Amino acid sequence: MNNKYDVIVLGAGPAGLTAGIYLSRAKLSVLIVDSGTAGGQMVMSYTVANYPGVETTSGWNISQTMLRQAKSFGCKVLTQSPVLSIDLSSELKSVEVEDEGIFYAGAVILATGGVPRELGMKSEQQYKGIGISYCATCDGDFFTDKEIVAIGGGNSALEEAVGLTKFASKVTIVHEFDHFQAQPWIVEEAKKNEKIHFLMAQDIIDFTGDEHLEKVIVASKTTGIKTEISASGCFIFIGYVPNTSVFKGIIDMNDRGEVLTDQLMKTNVAGVYAAGDLREKRYRQITTSVADGTIAALSAIDFLQQKKTTN
Amino acid sequence: MLRTNLQHIDTDADFKDVIETNENVMICCGRMGPMCLPVYDIMDSVKDNYENVVFRDMDFDGPAGHNIRSLPECSRFNGLPFTVYFKNGKVAAATTSIQSKKQVKEILNREFV
Ligand SMILES: Cc1cc2nc3c(=O)[nH]c(=O)nc-3n(C[C@H](O)[C@H](O)[C@H](O)COP(=O)(O)OP(=O)(O)OC[C@H]3O[C@@H](n4cnc5c(N)ncnc54)[C@H](O)[C@@H]3O)c2cc1C
Numbered sequence: 001m002n003n004k005y006d007v008i009v010l011g012a013g014p015a016g017l018t019a020g021i022y023l024s025r026a027k028l029s030v031l032i033v034d035s036g037t038a039g040g041q042m043v044m045s046y047t048v049a050n051y052p053g054v055e056t057t058s059g060w061n062i063s064q065t066m067l068r069q070a071k072s073f074g075c076k077v078l079t080q081s082p083v084l085s086i087d088l089s090s091e092l093k094s095v096e097v098e099d100e101g102i103f104y105a106g107a108v109i110l111a112t113g114g115v116p117r118e119l120g121m122k123s124e125q126q127y128k129g130i131g132i133s134y135c136a137t138c139d140g141d142f143f144t145d146k147e148i149v150a151i152g153g154g155n156s157a158l159e160e161a162v163g164l165t166k167f168a169s170k171v172t173i174v175h176e177f178d179h180f181q182a183q184p185w186i187v188e189e190a191k192k193n194e195k196i197h198f199l200m201a202q203d204i205i206d207f208t209g210d211e212h213l214e215k216v217i218v219a220s221k222t223t224g225i226k227t228e229i230s231a232s233g234c235f236i237f238i239g240y241v242p243n244t245s246v247f248k249g250i251i252d253m254n255d256r257g258e259v260l261t262d263q264l265m266k267t268n269v270a271g272v273y274a275a276g277d278l279r280e281k282r283y284r285q286i287t288t289s290v291a292d293g294t295i296a297a298l299s300a301i302d303f304l305q306q307k308k309t310t311n
Numbered sequence: 312m313l314r315t316n317l318q319h320i321d322t323d324a325d326f327k328d329v330i331e332t333n334e335n336v337m338i339c340c341g342r343m344g345p346m347c348l349p350v351y352d353i354m355d356s357v358k359d360n361y362e363n364v365v366f367r368d369m370d371f372d373g374p375a376g377h378n379i380r381s382l383p384e385c386s387r388f389n390g391l392p393f394t395v396y397f398k399n400g401k402v403a404a405a406t407t408s409i410q411s412k413k414q415v416k417e418i419l420n421r422e423f424v
Contacts, residue, residue, distance in 0.1 A: 037352045044345045060314065060348060080353045080412035098413075128345070 002076075005031045007300050008095050008105040010086075011243075012077060013040025014286045015276025016111035017066040018293030019300075024073035026301050031105070032075055033097055035082045039063025040113045041277070042286060044128075050137065051286050062286070088250055088272050106271060106307065107300040110251065110259060111293060113277040114242035114284075119151070123207040124236070131213020132234050136160040137285065140167045143233040148172075149216045151204060152237035153180040158190045160237055165195040172197045172229055174204065174218055199227065207234065242278045254280050265296035271307075273300055313343060313370050315351040317358075320369040326378045330397045333365045335423040337415075340369040340379035341392025346409040350392050353412045357419070364423050396422050 007023050009016045012034035023030045037043050045059030054062060071077060084096040088108060096102045116134035118124060124132055133139040136150075140163065148168045150161040153175035159182075161171050173190065178201040180187045190196050202218040205226065209215060216229045244257045252260045252268040258280035265273040275292035277284045313319055320326050320338065330336050339354060341347030354366045369375055371391060379385060385393045388407035396404040396418055403422040406414070 037349045043348050046343075058314075058343065060343060064314075064316075078356075080349070080356050 002029070003101060003103050005029045005076075005103060005105045006304055007031075007107045007109060007297075008033065008093070008103055009109045009111055010034075010083060010095065011040065011111035011113055011276070011278075012038040012067070012070075012079060013111060013113045013276060013289060014042055014062075014066065015113065015289035015293035015296070016040075016109065017063075017070050018290045019109045019111060019275055019297040020070040020075040020077070021066070021073060022294055022297035023301065024070065024075045026297075028301065028304065030070075030075045031103055032070065032077045033081055033083060033095060033103075034077070034079045035112075036080065037063075038067045038077060038079045041115070045135075047139075047142075048286065049141070083246065086246065086250075088247075088269050091271070093271065106304050108272050109265075109293075109296045109300060110244075110247060110267070110272065110274040110278060111276045111289075111296070112243040112246075113289070114240055114244075116236065117239040117241050119204055119236060119238065121204065121207070127207050127209065127213040127234075130211070131209060131232060132207065132236065134236055136164050136235055136237075139233070139235075140164050143168050145169050146232040147230055148233035148235065149174055149229055149231045150235045150237060151175075152239075153177060153182060154237070154239070155182045155186055157237035158182040158186045160235060161196060162186075162190055162193055164235065165193055168195065168233070170195055170197065172199060172231070174199045174202050174216070174229070176203065176221070177201060199229070202227075240277075240284070244278050256280075263295075264299040265292060266299060271300075271303055312373070313341075313351075313368055315348075315368055316355045317351055317366055317368045320367050320375050321373065322375055323378065326369070326375045329365060329367055330400045333397075334399055335361075335364040336367065336397040337364055337394070337419070338367050338369055338379060338397070339392050339394045340371050340376060342371050344391060347392040350394060350410055350415070353410070353415050357412070357416060361419055361423065364419060398422055 006028035009032040020032045042059035042063045049056040082098045087094045093108045144167045147170040149172045201221040206217040219226045259274040273296040275296035276289035358366045384402045384405040394406045404418045
């Protein structure tokens, strides 16, 4: 296998695959390396109903279409291939991939996405996709006229809970503290909403149900008294973990580990771009990742072109 | 119904034929869920490097699923997918739930190379 490419893309989620499509259509040689499954978080989505131009389908279907598209234009794609080390400091950047060797490129696009922070409970895994969700925009409408729970107390938890009242008949916000971390006006808006109820200072004990989620069981931190909340859905908004630990100390990030870029997706390192959910941003969707991937690819093409002209 | 890039085993006859006429067979029996999809993907990504192994998947809830579900080697399993490696028609190894590429290759190298 060739070990020199114009661009190496780390991550084959929507951002990485889109970057690959644009780069390879511009006749650049491209290697996409993913430590997991092509499609990234899209694969976890049983139903995607908000990707424009594509009628409701599964995340797996969209992933496979994007993958085929990228390959058809000439991208080499390695999946299930952990990255062992990276050197982004020199002009020629290198990426070492388990079982495959070291690959070199003039530019690198970081598109390693992230994962929603989880509670870490066994029953949480059991009801993922059949009641438990981490994305109100994606899954809110599946709970139209149903009772749901929203877990969390930050800005996004409260904003999403308010948003979910468009669909749900009742939203119970469960939070671990007796006060919210969200901005006061966001708390105020949630409190004004008649569909929203609050259970403060609670531990999440369990999720139960037959074929899908039916109850969220919580216990008061102060009294230990258990409450069973009937709920068809439970949205967990306790933060988000970007897959960026491997870039720490090399790429500038905020204190949550999200990569900082400018509008052209440039990072602090010349020739290194970042696209998708690993970036510092408010909205994380397939569409926003696809947009980032496009911009990162076009910026990388420009960078390599300028380098060629100056050399 | 599985929608993967692998060849599927759909019927009892397919299952019998695949394990009786091939020396080395890896079958992943699951659904289109987040724990199963990575294993199908791993099989797809390694299949060209193991030409002596036949790679197939099977719908856990489909008509042939019981062939894997009822294996004694799978009786303790409670996480999808059930992945079974057959050597000359007999179970050589079996795993439950999501596996990494490293884990899959370890078994393929141990049992079939
Ligand atoms: C359950 C669920 C449902 C969702 N539903 C929707 C929806 O309906 N509509 C919508 O628009 N959005 C939805 N989203 C959000 C959407 O999937 C994400 O915003 C989008 O996938 C982010 O794309 P990305 O390419 O930036 O990152 P990701 O999709 O996270 O992809 C990153 C890829 O990088 C790989 N990777 C990680 N670390 C490394 C490394 N060190 N080296 C190499 N590769 C690495 C990962 O394996 C992964 O494949 C959903 C998310 C979840 C979790």
